[in-house]
Amino acid sequence: MVAISKIKKIVTKTSSTTFEVYTSTSQALATEDELINVGAAYGTVLKAITNLNKVLDKLFITADKPNQKQLIGVLKAAIDLAQMALDLVEKSALQKQMSELTNNIKDELSFTNEILSDLILVHIEMPKMPPVQYSDKIKTMFA
Amino acid sequence: MEYFYLPSFKAAIKKLKKKKAYKKIVADLTFFLSNKTKDQLLQTGILISKDGLFTLHKFRLKNSVSGKGSSSGFRFYLALTISDNDNVILCSIYSKDGSQGKENLTAKEVIEILKSINKEIEALPNLESLKDW
Numbered sequence: 001m002v003a004i005s006k007i008k009k010i011v012t013k014t015s016s017t018t019f020e021v022y023t024s025t026s027q028a029l030a031t032e033d034e035l036i037n038v039g040a041a042y043g044t045v046l047k048a049i050t051n052l053n054k055v056l057d058k059l060f061i062t063a064d065k066p067n068q069k070q071l072i073g074v075l076k077a078a079i080d081l082a083q084m085a086l087d088l089v090e091k092s093a094l095q096k097q098m099s100e101l102t103n104n105i106k107d108e109l110s111f112t113n114e115i116l117s118d119l120i121l122v123h124i125e126m127p128k129m130p131p132v133q134y135s136d137k138i139k140t141m142f143a
Numbered sequence: 144m145e146y147f148y149l150p151s152f153k154a155a156i157k158k159l160k161k162k163k164a165y166k167k168i169v170a171d172l173t174f175f176l177s178n179k180t181k182d183q184l185l186q187t188g189i190l191i192s193k194d195g196l197f198t199l200h201k202f203r204l205k206n207s208v209s210g211k212g213s214s215s216g217f218r219f220y221l222a223l224t225i226s227d228n229d230n231v232i233l234c235s236i237y238s239k240d241g242s243q244g245k246e247n248l249t250a251k252e253v254i255e256i257l258k259s260i261n262k263e264i265e266a267l268p269n270l271e272s273l274k275d276w
Binding site for chain 2: 053057060061062063064107108110111114117118121122125126128129130131132133134135137138139141142143
């Protein structure tokens with residue numbers, strides 16, 4: 001089991017990689033210079049998110065580990081940044097030639113989003129829900 | 144562990160396996176559940192909630208037909224009795240992608256899953272009919 005602090009570091013690193021790619025791509029699109037590097041840059045974003053997902057895939061999400069809440073904010077920020085980077089390319093002239101790569105990033109991001117939703121569900125939403133009242137019959141059957 | 148399948152779970156499986164894209168759902172699920180101890184099984188899922196009677200768990204299940212990554216496949220929910228008798232109730236299953244694809248469940252929908260245990264079992268004389276697919 002990977003420690004939450006280590007996962008946070010991986011998420012933060014993913015965010016910084018994505019932000020660097022976003023910045024360099026914005027510049028390349030504005031100046032129409034170095035456009036040839038954009039594909040490779042988005043390849044690093046895909047790799048970073050894929051690696052992050054491999055770690056998240058093994059995370060046993062449970063309200064019994066409240067320190068997992070710390071992941072919610074950083075994951076949300078990482079997903080927002082990746083979405084910004086995707087929007088940038090999808091609104092540019094590179095959209096067509098980058099479509100396979102952006103689709104792969106979207107696919108990975110959908111899993112990251114699911115983990116974020118699960119964390120929110122378990123740590124924030126479910127504790128606020130009223131308890132389910134079971135009938136006496138059910139209680140007898142399963143007690 | 145003894146497995147019980149809620150009528151709505153069985154209906155969802157029946158509906159999904161009719162589609163070519165999900166035709167191996169029963170085999171995928173059987174393979175996933177078999178040869179796992181309770182601890183091994185529970186460590187692969189997510190503990191959604193805990194009440195006086197059940198813990199509710201969510202699992203991600205790969206669809207062997209699509210062969211796609213973690214973001215696709217199936218999601219299913221099971222309730223495990225808190226008592227020592229290790230009864231497992233399979234409550235809900237859906238696909239993440241394809242024509243029957245669904246988004247993540249909300250807290251309200253998760254509560255509905257727990258309520259469905261009450262509703263669906265209450266109507267039955269005993270648990271025998273829930274032991275088979």
